[in-house]
Amino acid sequence: MEGAPVIVQPPSPDGGRRVTIRGEYVGTAYHLLDLVEFLRRTGLPETDTTLDDPDLIEWRGGGPKAWTPAE
Numbered sequence: 806m807e808g809a810p811v812i813v814q815p816p817s818p819d820g821g822r823r824v825t826i827r828g829e830y831v832g833t834a835y836h837l838l839d840l841v842e843f844l845r846r847t848g849l850p851e852t853d854t855t856l857d858d859p860d861l862i863e864w865r866g867g868g869p870k871a872w873t874p875a876e
Contacts, residue, residue: 808863810849813840815866816874822866837869 813834814823821833824840826847834840837856844850855861856869864871 809859809861811840811844811862813862813864816872818874820872820874822872836872840869 810827812825814825816822817833821835824831824834824843826843826849831843831847832839834843840856840862850861
């Protein structure tokens with residue numbers, strides 16, 4: 806079984822999180838709306854209910870509420 810198609814990396818020092826979808830880098834998200842836009846552009850579901858779905862998104866270094874680097 807493959808992992809989640811969306812990988813959100815831990816927050817960088819500036820708070821951005823690198824996002825890959827199906828192995829392709831799609832950009833850096835600075836908040837959830839950026840991630841929703843990336844999902845929309847690639848045709849994946851974009852509703853709030855899927856943002857915490859581990860079958861869709863693998864959150865590394867904190868979940869959907871973590872947008873500042875860990876200290």
